[in-house]
Amino acid sequence: MNSILAMPVVFPLFTGIIMLFFWKHRQIQRIINFLGSTATLALAIYLTWYIKTSGIQCLYIGAWKAPFGIIFTADLLTMTMILVSGIIGFATSIYSLGTMDETREHFGYYPLLQIMIMGINGSFMTGDLFNMFVWFEVLLISSFSLVALGGERSQLEGAIKYVILNLLSSSLFVVGVGILYGITGGLNMADLARKIPMLPNQGIVNVMAMFFLISFGIKAAIFPLFFWLPASYHTPPAAVSAIFAGMLTKVGVYALFRVFTLIFVTNVAFTHTIIIIIAMLTMLSGVLGAASQMEFRRILSFHIISQIGYMILGLGLMTPLGIAGGVFYIFHHIIVKTNLFFVSGVVNELKGTYLLKKLGGVLKLYPLLGLLFLIPALSLGGVPPLSGFWAKYTVAVAAVEKGEYLALAVSLFVGLLTLFSMIKIWNEVFWKEQKAEFAAEQQALRQLPKFKIAMMFVPIILLAAITLFIGLNPEPFLDYANEAAQQLLNPSIYINAVLGGAQ
Amino acid sequence: MEFVLAIIVGILATSAFYLMLRRSLVKVILGMVFLGNAVNLTIFSVARVTKGYAAFIPENASTLEGVYADPLPQALILTAIVIGFGTQAFAIALFRKAFQKVGDDDLDKMNSTDIMCNEDIPGDK
Numbered sequence: 001m002n003s004i005l006a007m008p009v010v011f012p013l014f015t016g017i018i019m020l021f022f023w024k025h026r027q028i029q030r031i032i033n034f035l036g037s038t039a040t041l042a043l044a045i046y047l048t049w050y051i052k053t054s055g056i057q058c059l060y061i062g063a064w065k066a067p068f069g070i071i072f073t074a075d076l077l078t079m080t081m082i083l084v085s086g087i088i089g090f091a092t093s094i095y096s097l098g099t100m101d102e103t104r105e106h107f108g109y110y111p112l113l114q115i116m117i118m119g120i121n122g123s124f125m126t127g128d129l130f131n132m133f134v135w136f137e138v139l140l141i142s143s144f145s146l147v148a149l150g151g152e153r154s155q156l157e158g159a160i161k162y163v164i165l166n167l168l169s170s171s172l173f174v175v176g177v178g179i180l181y182g183i184t185g186g187l188n189m190a191d192l193a194r195k196i197p198m199l200p201n202q203g204i205v206n207v208m209a210m211f212f213l214i215s216f217g218i219k220a221a222i223f224p225l226f227f228w229l230p231a232s233y234h235t236p237p238a239a240v241s242a243i244f245a246g247m248l249t250k251v252g253v254y255a256l257f258r259v260f261t262l263i264f265v266t267n268v269a270f271t272h273t274i275i276i277i278i279a280m281l282t283m284l285s286g287v288l289g290a291a292s293q294m295e296f297r298r299i300l301s302f303h304i305i306s307q308i309g310y311m312i313l314g315l316g317l318m319t320p321l322g323i324a325g326g327v328f329y330i331f332h333h334i335i336v337k338t339n340l341f342f343v344s345g346v347v348n349e350l351k352g353t354y355l356l357k358k359l360g361g362v363l364k365l366y367p368l369l370g371l372l373f374l375i376p377a378l379s380l381g382g383v384p385p386l387s388g389f390w391a392k393y394t395v396a397v398a399a400v401e402k403g404e405y406l407a408l409a410v411s412l413f414v415g416l417l418t419l420f421s422m423i424k425i426w427n428e429v430f431w432k433e434q435k436a437e438f439a440a441e442q443q444a445l446r447q448l449p450k451f452k453i454a455m456m457f458v459p460i461i462l463l464a465a466i467t468l469f470i471g472l473n474p475e476p477f478l479d480y481a482n483e484a485a486q487q488l489l490n491p492s493i494y495i496n497a498v499l500g501g502a503q
Numbered sequence: 504m505e506f507v508l509a510i511i512v513g514i515l516a517t518s519a520f521y522l523m524l525r526r527s528l529v530k531v532i533l534g535m536v537f538l539g540n541a542v543n544l545t546i547f548s549v550a551r552v553t554k555g556y557a558a559f560i561p562e563n564a565s566t567l568e569g570v571y572a573d574p575l576p577q578a579l580i581l582t583a584i585v586i587g588f589g590t591q592a593f594a595i596a597l598f599r600k601a602f603q604k605v606g607d608d609d610l611d612k613m614n615s616t617d618i619m620c621n622e623d624i625p626g627d628k
Contacts (some may be wrong), residue, residue, distance in 0.1 A: 159600055163594050177546075181575070
């Protein structure tokens, strides 16, 4: 048995539970959280290597054979997500040590963080559609608590929109799962993939595909379902919004990749054309929304939306290069976006605000911080030789190969506007002189405790180094993404690995 | 039987969406409860409503015999009810806290993160 496949869920769960025994001991919780996330990262690296060398692996829970029991399945797409969730969980744990305030730590910030990571990993690993719903709820309920923890007015207002829309999306998801069960008699994803092409009534399959597109689309914040995201992501503390920005919408994107490469592939001309159109509109509306904002984290939040467009454009193209570009894009985007939120948090620590009009002059005081912002910012804009260039380039080439010239034009235009937004932040936060009337609230970096400074900068430097490394050495990552795309485009590999001789 | 269930699901879902589009937080939470019930009944009815026995294999037999009800949708609904209960409880607590902080349960008064996004929001520290 491949019991190790359950470990990405078990490690965060146990870390969270152990921390609950030390509810009143903040320092012990901090240490356990750090150790737990380090262990999860190490496990994710080992597991990625294991799956890369041994192919798709399954864990039949309770030894119930597929398609009857719940299974965990790991293919290369899953492992991409588990690896990057390990990296982001590790970086956020360190960053929280430096920036999280004492009150939130006293009220269970670290256990909630670990349980959320458990939910995220669970939804990546599971091979069963209803089980995926359950994991979604695990991660949602902890993210609800994290976004509201602290109880400031803006947090509560953001949390209300976040909660209502995500619960609505979960309801649609369950209805879709229920109807799929009604028409096929199965919930195992490989089993569904095998049964759906044989159904006599393909019309209802299209309806189900749209159900899932809307339900996962709300979670992934695609056009026109993204309005909860810019209303809530800029309200919690920087560490929380960083892990949200990196991981949570990408769970929705992962779910879209999974169902639209495995289950709903019988009518690609219909479903995937809709995905391409939505992708273009998502890119445009996100980037135009960002252009009108003057708040550090709101600009970044809108850019999450526009970047989601690139990922699902890769999915909509449904060619090997398109899917590979999408997978590469997810990996690059999570690292870069989390890093930008980390930088915004450091700026807030120093200047006491996220409002661009009150900020300024950071470059003169802290040139290193400016450089550390510039690496992920230019990568997001797609400037070579950083990781974003290769991601955008792959998706663009795939669009040309498919003949989707409109999508190509939109993606290049959006890349330009992304750069414009990043330059706006650069000008306003780092370059311009700060207005004297706003200078009173700031504090100098060297007045902060050394430990705090180290804990803030270590994760930023780590993620910037990963961005640079991918940018200067994209070959192995692109190879990996190509291999993942091959697996996704040949569902029979996945189906055979899960069902084995049961066919 | 499916016919009656379909009508009930329709009424529940309509009321749910009507309530969720209202501005009052209390009505929104009622809408969420209605929607949860509509969803559960949907799963119940699409998985075929049969008059039959519980899915127990009788003694001295190795397979099910006769007409029996599929137990899996019931397990799904049970899970969905429990999860829905938890999330609704959380939502009620959250809405109460927001009501205390904002001093109003009108959702139109809770858009400061959208319209005052370039200002400091009063009530934050």
